Amino acid sequence: AQSVTQLGSHVSVSEGALVLLRCNYSSSVPPYLFWYVQYPNQGLQLLLKYTSAATLVKGINGFEAEFKKSETSFHLTKPSAHMSDAAEYFCAVSGNTGGFKTIFGAGTRLFVKA
Amino acid sequence: NAGVTQTPKFRILKIGQSMTLQCAQDMNHNYMYWYRQDPGMGLKLIYYSVGAGITDKGEVPNGYNVSRSTTEDFPLRLELAAPSQTSVYFCASSLRPAPGQTSRGEAFFGQGTRLTVV
Numbered sequence: 001a002q003s004v005t006q007l008g009s010h011v012s013v014s015e016g017a018l019v020l021l022r023c024n025y026s027s028s029v030p031p032y033l034f035w036y037v038q039y040p041n042q043g044l045q046l047l048l049k050y051t052s053a054a055t056l057v058k059g060i061n062g063f064e065a066e067f068k069k070s071e072t073s074f075h076l077t078k079p080s081a082h083m084s085d086a087a088e089y090f091c092a093v094s095g096n097t098g099g100f101k102t103i104f105g106a107g108t109r110l111f112v113k114a
Numbered sequence: 115n116a117g118v119t120q121t122p123k124f125r126i127l128k129i130g131q132s133m134t135l136q137c138a139q140d141m142n143h144n145y146m147y148w149y150r151q152d153p154g155m156g157l158k159l160i161y162y163s164v165g166a167g168i169t170d171k172g173e174v175p176n177g178y179n180v181s182r183s184t185t186e187d188f189p190l191r192l193e194l195a196a197p198s199q200t201s202v203y204f205c206a207s208s209l210r211p212a213p214g215q216t217s218r219g220e221a222f223f224g225q226g227t228r229l230t231v232v
Contacts, residue, residue, distance in 0.1 A: 009154060034221075036221075036223075041226075042225065049220050094219055101162050102147065102206070102220075
């Protein structure tokens with residue numbers, strides 16, 4: 001079965017600092033991987049997705065994620081945090097072994113301090 | 115392009131009442147999902163469907179029922195509402211990629227239904 005583990009339910013950074021949100025996945029075959037963002041009282045919005053064309057994936061709002069098969073990781077980064085990045089971030093996996101249904105991690109809430 | 119539409123946005127139910135949460139998508143997606151989101155618990159899959167007439171249980175199906183008579187609609191029914199069903203419910207849809215397609219079947223979400231059972 002596929003699963004996703006997000007390390008750290010809360011992450012706090014200062015404005016302008018590096019953002020690093022960790023995600024590890026479990027899958028017996030190359031999965032499809034996604035990062036979603038959820039702003040307060042809203043639905044989830046796709047940030048980026050792993051397409052297997054490149055291991056470094058660029059998304060919206062300056063975020064990127066690197067797929068590392070050897071570490072089964074798909075960590076999300078942004079070089080410089082902005083106050084507007086404060087939100088909840090979800091890593092998700094989908095793929096053949098899961099019947100293509102999307103499984104989400106527990107989420108990481110990002111706080112950005114002025 | 116409406117995407118995924120959920121109704122209602124908010125609802126308060128009394129214990130033991132029933133209701134149906136509506137979800138419709140206009141993207142011709144074959145996969146549809148219902149998740150519930152509790153604080154600090156992420157999203158838990160309740161039920162999903164891989165196409166009209168086909169549904170399957172997710173992680174937390176107890177107390178819920180679904181049907182999928184058309185590609186567009188995927189209603190979620192709560193029978194005998196309980197306080198434990200107080201949550202935010204999200205409907206989502208995705209397209210299973212055909213072999214050779216580059217699309218990776220990301221899920222598109224509705225805006226959610228905030229349900230309180232008292």
